[in-house]
Amino acid sequence: MDEDSTVTEEVSADFPTLDRQVEEQLLPQLVAHLREHRTKLRQDWASRIQKAHLLHAMTPQEMAAETTSVYDNYVEVLETGSVEALQHYARDLSERIIPRGVETHEVVGIVLLLRDVLARSLFEKYQRDFAMLNRVLDAYEPAANRIANTVAGSFVDERERVIRQQQDAIRELSTPVLPVRERLLILPIIGVLDTERARQLTEQLLTGIRTHRAKVVVIDITGAPDVDEAVAKHLVQTVDASRLMGASVIITGLSPEIAQTLVTIGVDLSKMNTIGDLQGGLEEAERLLGYSVTRQDGAAG
Amino acid sequence: MTTGPALVSILRQGSYLIASTHTALDDSQMMRFQEDLIELIGRHRSRGVIIDVAALDVLDSFGSHTLRNIAEMARLRGALTVIVGIQPDVAFAMVQLGMGTGSVYTALDLEEGLAYLDSRVPKRPAARGEALVARG
Numbered sequence: 357m358d359e360d361s362t363v364t365e366e367v368s369a370d371f372p373t374l375d376r377q378v379e380e381q382l383l384p385q386l387v388a389h390l391r392e393h394r395t396k397l398r399q400d401w402a403s404r405i406q407k408a409h410l411l412h413a414m415t416p417q418e419m420a421a422e423t424t425s426v427y428d429n430y431v432e433v434l435e436t437g438s439v440e441a442l443q444h445y446a447r448d449l450s451e452r453i454i455p456r457g458v459e460t461h462e463v464v465g466i467v468l469l470l471r472d473v474l475a476r477s478l479f480e481k482y483q484r485d486f487a488m489l490n491r492v493l494d495a496y497e498p499a500a501n502r503i504a505n506t507v508a509g510s511f512v513d514e515r516e517r518v519i520r521q522q523q524d525a526i527r528e529l530s531t532p533v534l535p536v537r538e539r540l541l542i543l544p545i546i547g548v549l550d551t552e553r554a555r556q557l558t559e560q561l562l563t564g565i566r567t568h569r570a571k572v573v574v575i576d577i578t579g580a581p582d583v584d585e586a587v588a589k590h591l592v593q594t595v596d597a598s599r600l601m602g603a604s605v606i607i608t609g610l611s612p613e614i615a616q617t618l619v620t621i622g623v624d625l626s627k628m629n630t631i632g633d634l635q636g637g638l639e640e641a642e643r644l645l646g647y648s649v650t651r652q653d654g655a656a657g
Numbered sequence: 658m659t660t661g662p663a664l665v666s667i668l669r670q671g672s673y674l675i676a677s678t679h680t681a682l683d684d685s686q687m688m689r690f691q692e693d694l695i696e697l698i699g700r701h702r703s704r705g706v707i708i709d710v711a712a713l714d715v716l717d718s719f720g721s722h723t724l725r726n727i728a729e730m731a732r733l734r735g736a737l738t739v740i741v742g743i744q745p746d747v748a749f750a751m752v753q754l755g756m757g758t759g760s761v762y763t764a765l766d767l768e769e770g771l772a773y774l775d776s777r778v779p780k781r782p783a784a785r786g787e788a789l790v791a792r793g
Contacts, residue, residue, distance in 0.1 A: 562745030569765055596757060597748035602741070602764035 382495045387435040398427045401473045410465050413456040434499050439506045446510035463511045471500045531557045533564035539571040540641050546579035554590040565603045572641040576634045578609030588623040608637035665690045673705040679712050687723045698734045705774035706731050711742030721756045728761040741770040
């Protein structure tokens with residue numbers, strides 16, 4: 357607050373001929389100017405967007421509609437000084453355009469283009485009166501920058517929200533514990549195993565062992581592209597903890613990369629029961645549990 | 658030495674002893690449990706021991722060390738020991754702190770423990786040597 361008033365003071369000192377009242381009327385005057393030339397300025401802006409090859413994802417009609425509302429919102433912020441409505445609109449807009457692959461630089465780009473288009477129209481209008489132009493720009497620039505900030509911020513926020521939502525969804529789906537036979541569980545692991553997922557996996561596996569009274573668990577990591585040292589150690593601990601609960605664990609589908617990584621970083625897997633693929637793992641599990649699967653003569657397949 | 662422990666019940670079931678903890682044990686209670694159990698193995702000529710820790714939501718290093726010792730002492734007295742009912746959280750905490758149960762066999766619950774003992778403990782008391790070989 358204090359800073360603002362100091363700035364205003366300095367400005368008045370630089371231009372002693374103009375009184376405060378005129379200054380307060382500057383912004384409304386500016387807004388009136390922008391409203392008056394709305395159609396032309398908006399078209400200028402749209403054509404500059406096209407020239408800059410931004411917003412490929414949108415059709416010309418959509419572009420016209422969106423540019424109109426962005427323009428109106430922009431002018432409104434200049435008039436009221438409150439970015440709340442714009443923030444709301446920007447978030448809404450982001451929600452619509454993010455799924456269509458619009459990038460951050462495009463959004464920031466179009467807002468900055470609008471700022472430039474409007475600034476140029478101000479130059480044009482006040483070109484004869486340099487002192488006045490300076491004062492107009494003093495009023496215009498902070499507001500315009502604030503708008504650019506708000507729009508970019510809202511866009512990034514929205515994007516982060518989408519990413520977080522997707523991460524949650526992946527996390528929920530990531531570690532299913534599937535009973536395949538009585539006392540036999542399978543845990544297919546798909547995707548990158550990070551520390552958080554590994555922790556969740558342990559929790560689900562151990563409670564799964566108790567709920568299903570499992571004696572054998574097959575953890576299949578065919579779908580895991582890589583494993584780091586911390587996660588590998590965690591995996592070993594999970595296997596040990598399962599043993600304490602009376603279940604033996606078979607690990608299947610260790611990829612060549614993971615096998616090499618594990619040996620290179622020196623994780624001790626000598627106590628782990630590993631088998632090449634899920635099929636082999638299931639056969640071994642059935643053997644441990646005393647199942648024997650035979651195919652009937654004459655059955656198809 | 659007093660028999661009939663307050664916090665652990667030790668029941669005889671055929672040739673097995675079943676010891677269930679009802680609550681967390683402190684170090685002296687743990688030692689008393691050890692003494693009682695080892696004494697009872699001889700008195701009942703037991704061939705198998707099941708220690709059920711399902712009621713414990715925490716097991717410290719002294720506790721797990723004592724359980725290992727009990728199993729080894731029981732083996733010297735001719736009984737095979739199974740620890741059952743370790744809860745998921747306890748299991749993972751034990752592993753993280755590097756305190757496993759060593760070579761002592763563990764099973765999910767009492768039923769599993771009994772099934773394991775049935776499969777490993779010979780029915781005839783004469784074949785005592787079997788139990789010595791048959792540990793995890």
